[in-house]
Amino acid sequence: MAGVFLPRVYAQAKPVAVIPFELLNGSIVLKVKINDYPRPLRLLFDTGADGMAVDKLLADSIGLKISRSHEATVVGGSMKIDVSQGNTITLEKGFQLKNQGIAIFPQMSKDVDGLIGNKMTQDYVVKVDFNRAELSLYSFDNYEQEKGSTVIPFTIPEGLFIIPGIINVVKGQSHRGNFVFDTGANYNLICFRPFVRQNKLLVSGFKSEYQTSTVSMGVNSPTFNGNSDSFSFANTPPLQNMPVTLMAGGGQNESWNPGFDGSIGMGIISRYNFIIHRKKQEIYLTPNHSYNYPFDFKLGIYIFRFNLKGQLEVQGLIAPETQDTLARGTIITRINDVDVSLFLKDAKYLDGLKNVAPHSIIRVEYLKGNKKETLSLPK
Amino acid sequence: MFCLISVFSAYAQAPVEISGILKKRLSPVKLFKVAEGKVVEIANTNPTGNGQFGFLFYPEYEGLYLVGTGNTGSPSDNYKFYFKGGDKLDLTLLDSSYVLNGKLNSKENMLLTQWHDLVFPLEHRAINFMKVQSTFVDYFPLQEEIVAQTKNFLTGKTTGNAQFDKKMRDIMTWDLASYAANFLNTPRTAHPAVEEFSPFYATLHAQDFAKNTRDLYTMPYGLRTLNGLINVNFRQQNLPFLRGVDGVKTTLNFVPNDTLKGEFVLDAAANYKTHTEFKALMDAFGQYVVTTKQKKRKLDIETPLLTLKTGEEAYPFSYPDKDGKTVSLASLKGKVVLVDVWATWCGPCRQEIPFLKKLEEEMKGKAVAFVSLSTDAVADKEKWLKMIKDDNLGGIQLFAGGPGNEFSQYYKVNTIPRFLVFDKQGKIVTVDSPRPSDPELKTLLERELAK
Numbered sequence: 001m002a003g004v005f006l007p008r009v010y011a012q013a014k015p016v017a018v019i020p021f022e023l024l025n026g027s028i029v030l031k032v033k034i035n036d037y038p039r040p041l042r043l044l045f046d047t048g049a050d051g052m053a054v055d056k057l058l059a060d061s062i063g064l065k066i067s068r069s070h071e072a073t074v075v076g077g078s079m080k081i082d083v084s085q086g087n088t089i090t091l092e093k094g095f096q097l098k099n100q101g102i103a104i105f106p107q108m109s110k111d112v113d114g115l116i117g118n119k120m121t122q123d124y125v126v127k128v129d130f131n132r133a134e135l136s137l138y139s140f141d142n143y144e145q146e147k148g149s150t151v152i153p154f155t156i157p158e159g160l161f162i163i164p165g166i167i168n169v170v171k172g173q174s175h176r177g178n179f180v181f182d183t184g185a186n187y188n189l190i191c192f193r194p195f196v197r198q199n200k201l202l203v204s205g206f207k208s209e210y211q212t213s214t215v216s217m218g219v220n221s222p223t224f225n226g227n228s229d230s231f232s233f234a235n236t237p238p239l240q241n242m243p244v245t246l247m248a249g250g251g252q253n254e255s256w257n258p259g260f261d262g263s264i265g266m267g268i269i270s271r272y273n274f275i276i277h278r279k280k281q282e283i284y285l286t287p288n289h290s291y292n293y294p295f296d297f298k299l300g301i302y303i304f305r306f307n308l309k310g311q312l313e314v315q316g317l318i319a320p321e322t323q324d325t326l327a328r329g330t331i332i333t334r335i336n337d338v339d340v341s342l343f344l345k346d347a348k349y350l351d352g353l354k355n356v357a358p359h360s361i362i363r364v365e366y367l368k369g370n371k372k373e374t375l376s377l378p379k
Numbered sequence: 380m381f382c383l384i385s386v387f388s389a390y391a392q393a394p395v396e397i398s399g400i401l402k403k404r405l406s407p408v409k410l411f412k413v414a415e416g417k418v419v420e421i422a423n424t425n426p427t428g429n430g431q432f433g434f435l436f437y438p439e440y441e442g443l444y445l446v447g448t449g450n451t452g453s454p455s456d457n458y459k460f461y462f463k464g465g466d467k468l469d470l471t472l473l474d475s476s477y478v479l480n481g482k483l484n485s486k487e488n489m490l491l492t493q494w495h496d497l498v499f500p501l502e503h504r505a506i507n508f509m510k511v512q513s514t515f516v517d518y519f520p521l522q523e524e525i526v527a528q529t530k531n532f533l534t535g536k537t538t539g540n541a542q543f544d545k546k547m548r549d550i551m552t553w554d555l556a557s558y559a560a561n562f563l564n565t566p567r568t569a570h571p572a573v574e575e576f577s578p579f580y581a582t583l584h585a586q587d588f589a590k591n592t593r594d595l596y597t598m599p600y601g602l603r604t605l606n607g608l609i610n611v612n613f614r615q616q617n618l619p620f621l622r623g624v625d626g627v628k629t630t631l632n633f634v635p636n637d638t639l640k641g642e643f644v645l646d647a648a649a650n651y652k653t654h655t656e657f658k659a660l661m662d663a664f665g666q667y668v669v670t671t672k673q674k675k676r677k678l679d680i681e682t683p684l685l686t687l688k689t690g691e692e693a694y695p696f697s698y699p700d701k702d703g704k705t706v707s708l709a710s711l712k713g714k715v716v717l718v719d720v721w722a723t724w725c726g727p728c729r730q731e732i733p734f735l736k737k738l739e740e741e742m743k744g745k746a747v748a749f750v751s752l753s754t755d756a757v758a759d760k761e762k763w764l765k766m767i768k769d770d771n772l773g774g775i776q777l778f779a780g781g782p783g784n785e786f787s788q789y790y791k792v793n794t795i796p797r798f799l800v801f802d803k804q805g806k807i808v809t810v811d812s813p814r815p816s817d818p819e820l821k822t823l824l825e826r827e828l829a830k
Contacts, residue, residue: 197572208516211568222569224516248516248569 013143015136016124017095021045023308025328026266026315028128028183030116030135033090037062043116045135046184048263050159053103054114059084064102081105115184121278129273130288130308140279149284152234154181156281162260165233167191169244170205177261179233181283185265188295189231190245193221193254195261201246209298210318222248233264236285243295267296270308294343294350299362300377304332312340326366326375333372334365393465394437397446401430403474408432411445411457415642415672416601418451438462441542442597447472454600455506458495461487461543475507486538490547497532498554501525505562514569518562519577526555526579553598556583560607573614585609585633592638602642609633623656624663631664641667645676652791652811654684687790687810693801694789698752698777701767706775708805714748715827716801720792722755723766728796732770734815739773747824749774754782754795802827
C-alpha cells in the first residue's frame, strides 16, 4: 500500500488555477473582472500591498458598495479610505476569489486599473513563472517545495513579506536591513530614509549617478541613484555592482518611519521564478533565463533595461517627458552601432558604452512601430 | 596727529583704479565697501555696449571691498578684493566667477584670486545655488576635499603686506565657514539630517566668529555668515527656533561679544511691526545697543513704530469698494474695524478667508466692520472682482491700487496676509493682530466692542 502512495507524496500537487499574466513595464499585470462589471480590468500583482485597491472613479463605475471607511495616516496628514467588502474577483480562465475586500483610493497610477495585493497568498501557495508568464495557485495541503530552489524565510509584520538583506553601498561597509519583497516596485532595491540616515549611506563614499524622487506610502522623497558594491538577501549569492536607490531628506519625510528598511523590487525579483508559501513563511526562488541579464543603466536622460524577452527597452526618464523623448517601453535595437543583443552575450560591450566620456553623443537605434529610427543623445 | 593726517592725505592723493570687462548679461557693475559686517554700495556704473566698466575712488580704509553685479543682501555675483591707496585692478567678470587681466594687479589681489580659484567649486554650489544643481550628496565630499587642500594654501605665499597677510588667514576661515553655512541654509532638492553632516561642520562654532567686532565688522557679509553659523549650530544642538524675545535670547548665547549682541538685537527689532514687541525686546536686551551707530539705528527703527502704537491716530485711508464707491476709515467711525490686507494670488491669505467669513457670521449685528483691502496690481483688478463674485466674499471689499499703496507703506506691510484692528474712534488697537484662524482675534474684537 505504501508503495502505491509514495510516488504521490513526492509528486507536486496540481495547481487549482493557472492564470496568464502580462508584463507591463516590468510589472506583473493580471486581467480580472470585478463582480458583474463587464469590462476586464488590469490589476498590478503587488506583494508590497496587503490588499486590493482601485481608484474612486473606477469604484463608482463598478458600483462598489462601501462597507466601512477609516482614516489612514500618511506623513503630512491623513486620508479617508473607503473599503468595499464581499466582492467577487474573476481571474482569467474563470477562477474566482470570493468575498474580497477592495480599498478605494482617491487617485492611483494611470498605467493600470488598480492593485491586486498579496491577499491571495493567504488562501493559496502562489507561484510566478516568468518563462511562461503564468501565475499558478496551489492549495497549501501537500504542497512540496520545488527541487533546486533557494528557500527564503520571511516574517509578516503588517501584512507584508519581510526579508533580511545585507547592502554594501561602498566596498567593505556592510549594513544589515529588513526589506519588503515588493513586486509592485519597479527598481532593484530602495533603502528608505531612516535606514539611509542611520547608516549614513549617502555620505560615506556613495557616488550618485542621478537624482529622482519617489512616492511611497504617501510621502514624496528625493532619491539618489547609483551603483552599490553588492547586495544579498537571505541566502542568495551577492549581486555585484547593482544600481540602488537611496532616499534623502526633504522636510516632511524625516519623521516618516515605515517600520522596515527598504524594499526589494522587480529589478531583482524578476530574475527568479518564485513561489510564496505564506503558511510556512517561505519564498522559493529559482533563477530564470534573465538571471544574468545586465542591470538597468543610464544613458543621457534615459534609464534602459532588459525586459524578460531579452529586449532592451526604455524603463524611464530622469527628465520630464516631451514630444521628442522616447516613450517608456520603446525597444532599442542598436547603440553606437552595436547590436544590443551582444550586451547579453559579453559584458565588454556594455562596459565599453559605460566608459564613453560624459557628454559624448550616443547613437541610439530604436523601433517605432516596425520601423527603425535613430536618435542622438548626449551621454 | 601730523602723521595720521599725512597718511590720510597720501590715500587721498592715490586713488584706486578699477577697470574691467563684463562678459555676461549686461547689468550695472557695483562697488561695495564693508561697514559693521554688512556690505554697502558706494558706486555703480553701466558698462558700455561691449561690457567695459571702470571705477576710480579714494579708499576710505585699507581692506576688503567687493566688485560685482550682485546686491548687498547676498554674496552671489560679488567678489572680494583688497585695496589700499594707489592699487590697480583689472578684471573680467564672468557668468559666476572672474579672472584677473594684465600685470598691474596688486600681490594681495593676485593671492585672493588664487584663493578664489581654489574654493570656487564650493562658492559656486553654496552661494550661486540658483545656477547650479547641487545637494549634500555631491557637496559634502567636495567640501571635505577642498578644506583639506586649503591647509597648505598659504605655504610659501606672502605678499610683503603684513596687515594683509594676517587678514588673509581670517578671510580663508570665514569663506569656508560661509560656504558651509550657506550651503545648508539655501533651498535644495534634498536635505541632510544632522547625523549626515560631514566632519567639517563639527569644527564650526559660531562663538569663534563672534569674539570681537574687529574681525566681523571688516568681513564682507560678516553678520550674515555669523547668522548662518548660528542657524547651523541650532540644528546641530537640536535647539528650537523660537519667535520673539525667547528666540533672540537663544541666539545671543552664541555671541560672546556684547557689541555684536547689539547687532543681533537690532536686526530682530527691524523686523518688528509693533512698538509693544519692540519695547519688550529692548527691555530685555537694550543694554547691548551701545555704539553711536547702533543707537542711531535703534532710533530709526523705533520712530515709525511709535506712530503705530496702540492709541495713536490711525492712517485715514479712503479706497474704492467693488462698486466704485469710496469707503474711508472716517465713515466707519463708531465701529471696531478689522482690516485684512491681502491679494488674490496669496495662498496664505486665501486660507484665512473661510475663517474670516465664519467670524463675520458669528459677529453679525455687532458694531464691527470687516474690511478686506486688496493689494492686487491695478492690472489684476478684474481678477479681484471675479474672486469676490465667485467666492462670495463678504464684508467691505476695497481696492488699494497695488502693493505700493499708502496704507501698506504706512503700516510697513511687507508680507501678507496682515490683519490690523482700529477702535471705534479710529485709533490704533494693533497693527499686527492675530489672524481669523486664531480664536484670539475674536476675543480681541469683543474686548474692543465692550469699551
